[in-house]
Amino acid sequence: MSTDRFLKKIRRWAQEDQFRSEIEIDDLTASVIDDLEKMYNTRQGTVMLDTEFGLPDFTSMMNSLSPSDIENLTRAFIMTTNRYESRLKNVTVRFNKKEGDLGVMRFSVSCKIAHAEQLYPMKFDALLQGDGSVTLQA
Numbered sequence: 001m002s003t004d005r006f007l008k009k010i011r012r013w014a015q016e017d018q019f020r021s022e023i024e025i026d027d028l029t030a031s032v033i034d035d036l037e038k039m040y041n042t043r044q045g046t047v048m049l050d051t052e053f054g055l056p057d058f059t060s061m062m063n064s065l066s067p068s069d070i071e072n073l074t075r076a077f078i079m080t081t082n083r084y085e086s087r088l089k090n091v092t093v094r095f096n097k098k099e100g101d102l103g104v105m106r107f108s109v110s111c112k113i114a115h116a117e118q119l120y121p122m123k124f125d126a127l128l129q130g131d132g133s134v135t136l137q138a
Contacts, residue, residue, distance in 0.1 A: 028115050029122060032087055033136050039084055040077075040126060040134035055080055059132040065105075070095045077107060077126060087114055088122070096125070103130040 042054030055076050058069075077093045091111040098106055105128040112119035125137045 025113070025115055025120055028087070029113060029138070032085065032113060032122070033124060033138055036081065036085060037134065037136045039080065040136070043132075053084060055134070057132065058128070059130075070105075073105070073128070074107065077109065081109075081111075088112070089114055089119060093126075101127075104128065 039053070040055055044054045044056050045051050047053040058073060058076075074093045074095060078091055081088060081091045081093075088111045091109065094108045096106045096108040107126040107128065108123070109126055110121070110123045113122045123138075127135045127137065129135065
């Protein structure tokens with residue numbers, strides 16, 4: 001057991017943080033991906049504290065997608081990310097059709113992640129499954 005008082009420990013921890021970064025960029029990126037995946041898999045209207053949180057229910061669109069549907073989905077990804085993930089800046093989302101993606105819609109997301117007063121590039125794919133779930137691939 002340490003003999004330092006609690007406030008003295010806090011002061012020491014603050015001084016240590018000045019000399020080293022507590023969170024490495026890889027850990028931060030993993031945290032953002034995890035949080036985004038949870039957010040993208042939450043349907044709007046299901047969170048009582050904020051009914052706008054999450055993505056709209058788009059499972060009915062999966063059978064007959066029009067260009068305007070793809071545009072609406074792209075806009076929903078951007079707006080939701082910008083509103084609820086403040087660690088990301090300059091978010092762009094593009095529909096990315098690939099061979100072999102049966103029953104899956106792929107959106108490529110590129111952005112910058114803010115860490116230690118710097119911006120680092122970040123890219124990942126958001127795979128929208130036929131059942132409405134979203135999986136992220138970094």
